Amino acid sequence: MEYLVASTVGVLTAAGVYLILRLRAFPVILGMAMLSYAVNVFLLSTGRLAVNLPPILSKYATEYTDPLPQALVLTAIVISFGMTAVVVMIALGVFFENGDDHIDDQAADADVSEGKS
Amino acid sequence: MNHWIIAPVILPAILAPILAFVMRHDISLARIFSIAGAAALAAIALGLTVLAAQGETHVYELGNWPAPFGIVLVLDRLSAMMLLLTSVLALVALLYAVSTEWDARGRHFHALFQFQLMGISGAFLTGDAFNLFVFFEVLLIASYGLMIHGGGAARLKAGLQYVVMNLAGSTLFLFALGTIYATTGTLNIADLAVKLREIPIEDAALVRVAAMLLLIVFAIKAALFPVQFWLPSTYANAPAPVAALFAIMTKVGAYAIIRMYTISFGPDVAATGSMAGDWLLPAALVTVVIGAFGVLGARGLLPLVAFSVLGSMGALLVAVSAFSPQSTAAALYYMVHSTLAAAILFLVADAVISRRGAGLGLLQASPVIRHNGLFAALFFGGAIAMAGMPPLSGFLGKLLILDAMRAPDTMVLVWVVILGGSLLTIVGFARAGSIIFWKSTAIDVPEVAAPMPAQPLAITAIFAALAMLGLLTVFAGPAMDYFDATSQQLYNPAGYISAVLGNGV
Numbered sequence A: 001m002e003y004l005v006a007s008t009v010g011v012l013t014a015a016g017v018y019l020i021l022r023l024r025a026f027p028v029i030l031g032m033a034m035l036s037y038a039v040n041v042f043l044l045s046t047g048r049l050a051v052n053l054p055p056i057l058s059k060y061a062t063e064y065t066d067p068l069p070q071a072l073v074l075t076a077i078v079i080s081f082g083m084t085a086v087v088v089m090i091a092l093g094v095f096f097e098n099g100d101d102h103i104d105d106q107a108a109d110a111d112v113s114e115g116k117s
Numbered sequence B: 001m002n003h004w005i006i007a008p009v010i011l012p013a014i015l016a017p018i019l020a021f022v023m024r025h026d027i028s029l030a031r032i033f034s035i036a037g038a039a040a041l042a043a044i045a046l047g048l049t050v051l052a053a054q055g056e057t058h059v060y061e062l063g064n065w066p067a068p069f070g071i072v073l074v075l076d077r078l079s080a081m082m083l084l085l086t087s088v089l090a091l092v093a094l095l096y097a098v099s100t101e102w103d104a105r106g107r108h109f110h111a112l113f114q115f116q117l118m119g120i121s122g123a124f125l126t127g128d129a130f131n132l133f134v135f136f137e138v139l140l141i142a143s144y145g146l147m148i149h150g151g152g153a154a155r156l157k158a159g160l161q162y163v164v165m166n167l168a169g170s171t172l173f174l175f176a177l178g179t180i181y182a183t184t185g186t187l188n189i190a191d192l193a194v195k196l197r198e199i200p201i202e203d204a205a206l207v208r209v210a211a212m213l214l215l216i217v218f219a220i221k222a223a224l225f226p227v228q229f230w231l232p233s234t235y236a237n238a239p240a241p242v243a244a245l246f247a248i249m250t251k252v253g254a255y256a257i258i259r260m261y262t263i264s265f266g267p268d269v270a271a272t273g274s275m276a277g278d279w280l281l282p283a284a285l286v287t288v289v290i291g292a293f294g295v296l297g298a299r300g301l302l303p304l305v306a307f308s309v310l311g312s313m314g315a316l317l318v319a320v321s322a323f324s325p326q327s328t329a330a331a332l333y334y335m336v337h338s339t340l341a342a343a344i345l346f347l348v349a350d351a352v353i354s355r356r357g358a359g360l361g362l363l364q365a366s367p368v369i370r371h372n373g374l375f376a377a378l379f380f381g382g383a384i385a386m387a388g389m390p391p392l393s394g395f396l397g398k399l400l401i402l403d404a405m406r407a408p409d410t411m412v413l414v415w416v417v418i419l420g421g422s423l424l425t426i427v428g429f430a431r432a433g434s435i436i437f438w439k440s441t442a443i444d445v446p447e448v449a450a451p452m453p454a455q456p457l458a459i460t461a462i463f464a465a466l467a468m469l470g471l472l473t474v475f476a477g478p479a480m481d482y483f484d485a486t487s488q489q490l491y492n493p494a495g496y497i498s499a500v501l502g503n504g505v
Helices: A002-020 A025-045 A067-098 A106-113 B003-021 B027-052 B077-100 B109-125 B129-147 B153-184 B189-198 B205-222 B230-237 B240-264 B275-297 B301-321 B325-356 B372-387 B393-404 B411-442 B456-474 B476-491 B493-501
Strands: B058-061 B072-075
Touching (some): A025 B153, A067 B129, B003 B058, B003 B072, B058 B493, B072 B077, B072 B109, B072 B493, B077 B325, B153 B189, B189 B240, B240 B476, B240 B493, B275 B411
16 A cells, blocks of 8 residues: 555656646646645655544544544645635636736736836 | 733734625725724734743643644744734835725735735744644735735736745645654644654654755745745735735745744754755855846846845845854844835835836836935835945844854855845946936926825835834844844743643653
């Protein structure tokens, strides 16, 4: 299972980083999503991998898994979900304002130097 | 337990939804409540600073769960002074935004502003690394809204870059926290300090990776080379009052570096040693150089100010990188100064550009504005503060930094870079000021028919910030006493640890 989890994190991170380095908004957003999946799996594994163990007190349990990483992952999932929604909205706004979804800076630079505010 | 400690988080947290839901159609009511909230925050922060100045570290246990099991808020000298700085800056930015009606150009400005204050206050107060991440996200998500406030193609595009950069940074933050938790089993800053000091140097590889990842995350926030690229276009495109408030955002990164790398990963921790400082120093020096050349090469007024902020972050982090009590005290003085100076410059630049008319943010002569002399004087004041010329506090701040950086092997390099950077910054500002304020007087154009309203409140806000720089200069002695005591507190983490974890440690 260690190999499965480790390679999942690795592949997701690699794909996410590759996509973030693209020039268009849509792949970048997908890349952010992949990276956040990768980090969620990674966080879950920081409490050591365990199968079928309860995270909270139970009178039948003899062993427990660490509950804290699960709480951390829950927080991270909620936050990354909200952030993805925000970035989709902003990217849509950019697309409708500029008519293209390029991330790079040339047009913006020209506007700054003209002092649009 | 002193319940006032959580007030800087609770107050904006309650005010923001009220502003968003109850007062969204009534801008004047929202303005009154927002300014009253910021003033109350400043009063609370002042009270907390007086409390913290007595030297004791105060701990607030959320839900009364003892650390390290519950989340704690910790009030010491450093967090108190950062709170005070934030609230004062917020008040200045808010008065300017209200007076110039920036807040009416989009929706929910005041609600987002209060959420931003909540995130910043929380980040300064928290004693838990994961909670620090959560408050970072709170302040970031509010800053995304503020950044694109008012809209416009250029601003939206710069906003998208800013959001993507910070999302990548947040992901990295989570990776770093996961690694720290996997190796030490805790995320409480004080508990972390204890556990890290027990890790022998042979088992330190993973901890060193985590420390480095965390440093990169904070470097992104602090706009340190090579992750500084987001800053100039973000700050130059943000609405001016927001850019003024963002002056504290880079300092949140600097604060986090100072906090984590003195208390938790302190220089006395065998596992990490002086690693953070060794990497910070060259990166900070390059940042100073980039900032100076940016000031010299900027074609517009707002990019010029943004690059000067970058240069000041470089100088600040040079002082942080030495990790000695003297240099940290100098860094704290310079941090307060450069935050206010950056805010002044952004507000003056916006006032000038809005009077020159749309499309005239470029550094070129154009018909002279009304009250040319007044704005020239304000710009001059902000510029000499930022560049580090006497008589304002920038001079003292840079002097303190140079004085603290006397390590024989780096002294020549650091002095040359900081002094050279200051010189280039002065030249850049002098060029911009003479083009905008002096060459413009040579153009003979009759005054436009409908002049801008005078906006006395906005000018008052800028003058108030300048007056604070003056006070920081005049009362540099008492201020330095406070900053010296602050850095003593930081380099003796035993007090912090025993306050948080109880007497058992």
